[in-house]
Amino acid sequence: MITAHYLTKTFETRVPKEGRFAAFRSLFHSEYKEKRAVDDVSFQIDEGEIVGYIGPNGAGKSTTIKMLSGILVPTEGEVVINGLVPHKQRKQHALQIGVVFGQKTSLWWDVPVIESFKLLRDMYKVPEDRYQRNIELFSDILGLQEFIDKPVRQLSLGQRMRADLAAALLHEPKLLFLDEPTIGLDVVTKENLQQFIKEINSLHKVTVLVTTHDMHDLEKLCSRVIIINDGRLVYDGSLENIRHQYGRERILVAEFERDVPDVELPWARLVYREKRKQGYAFDRFETTAADVLAALSATGYPIIDISIDEPDIEDIIRHIYRGGYHGEVSA
Numbered sequence: 001m002i003t004a005h006y007l008t009k010t011f012e013t014r015v016p017k018e019g020r021f022a023a024f025r026s027l028f029h030s031e032y033k034e035k036r037a038v039d040d041v042s043f044q045i046d047e048g049e050i051v052g053y054i055g056p057n058g059a060g061k062s063t064t065i066k067m068l069s070g071i072l073v074p075t076e077g078e079v080v081i082n083g084l085v086p087h088k089q090r091k092q093h094a095l096q097i098g099v100v101f102g103q104k105t106s107l108w109w110d111v112p113v114i115e116s117f118k119l120l121r122d123m124y125k126v127p128e129d130r131y132q133r134n135i136e137l138f139s140d141i142l143g144l145q146e147f148i149d150k151p152v153r154q155l156s157l158g159q160r161m162r163a164d165l166a167a168a169l170l171h172e173p174k175l176l177f178l179d180e181p182t183i184g185l186d187v188v189t190k191e192n193l194q195q196f197i198k199e200i201n202s203l204h205k206v207t208v209l210v211t212t213h214d215m216h217d218l219e220k221l222c223s224r225v226i227i228i229n230d231g232r233l234v235y236d237g238s239l240e241n242i243r244h245q246y247g248r249e250r251i252l253v254a255e256f257e258r259d260v261p262d263v264e265l266p267w268a269r270l271v272y273r274e275k276r277k278q279g280y281a282f283d284r285f286e287t288t289a290a291d292v293l294a295a296l297s298a299t300g301y302p303i304i305d306i307s308i309d310e311p312d313i314e315d316i317i318r319h320i321y322r323g324g325y326h327g328e329v330s331a
């Protein structure tokens with residue numbers, strides 16, 4: 001359904017020169033620097049999937065979404081979506097996608113939301129009965145009624161995002177591209193949007209590609225994630241696999257009856273100490289919590305309580321961003 005082959009986007013940026021007369025000289029010849037914003041990225045997404053497309057700031061997420069939407073032309077490689085090449089068949093492609101950029105509304109600023117919807121209805125030639133049905137459906141879940149008569153500039157960020165999401169779906173696209181759809185939203189609105197996206201996906205088989213910084217979005221929405229870093233694909237696979245393969249470390253925290261010196265253990269290392277609590281990190285592929293506990297008990301210091309901490313997905317993913325991941329890219 002979506003196939004990206006060796007997708008690459010290079011931007012040329014002018015680099016300001018330094019030194020005396022730099023500004024003067026740059027009038028005549030500028031230096032250009034190439035930035036490979038998206039670098040040789042390949043993936044395939046099937047109908048009905050919800051895929052999280054994540055990476056640190058500047059990784060190339062928005063650039064990818066823009067190429068998939070037909071807004072930007074790839075420098076190298078190609079995208080084919082349901083047989084269409086987005087930037088070449090823009091009009092036809094526009095009918096099959098809905099796009100929401102969290103940072104920027106695609107609605108008319110000074111026009112009441114409902115008028116924007118009607119304009120889109122006419123642009124996309126949505127039959128009146130379908131239009132009415134969709135407005136009703138979206139109103140239910142997104143609570144459009146509370147602001148549908150207001151111009152977009154008067155809306156709160158959360159209202160604006162809900163309006164944008166509804167607008168992107170009025171023409172019943174098969175694919176939905178969301179670029180940071182929950183950025184800056186409060187928890188309740190976030191959950192609302194997540195639920196809506198899930199429903200659209202399960203009821204209408206809409207394929208969703210979503211970029212986000214929010215790990216809760218990911219955990220709620222996506223079983224599959226693609227991670228890019230500095231333009232390159234570094235992981236493509238399940239969230240479950242990330243947790244399983246990279247979330248190997250556990251921390252056993254023991255609370256002692258009285259102050260005790262630090263203990264050296266063969267398969268675990270002390271990573272945390274607070275009053276009478278000590279935390280020992282261990283690799284659960286190499287040893288078990290029971291063994292660490294046994295070794296700790298064998299020291300003879302009386303333990304009154306234990307707990308085991310697991311790293312959360314956010315920690316693990318941050319680790320992958322920092323280059324802690326060197327395995328092969330799995331599917």
Ligand SMILES: Nc1ncnc2c1ncn2[C@@H]1O[C@H](COP(=O)(O)OP(=O)(O)O)[C@@H](O)[C@H]1O
Nearest residue numbers: 011013035037056057058059060061062063064
């Ligand atoms: N129009 C542009 N001209 C020059 N550089 C750009 C342009 N758009 C994006 N970039 C650069 O490409 C890289 C990727 O940007 P972007 O795709 O917006 O990242 P993300 O959405 O992951 O934060 C960044 O280094 C950014 O500065």
Ligand SMILES: [Mg+2]
Nearest residue numbers: 061062063179
């Ligand atoms: Mg972006």
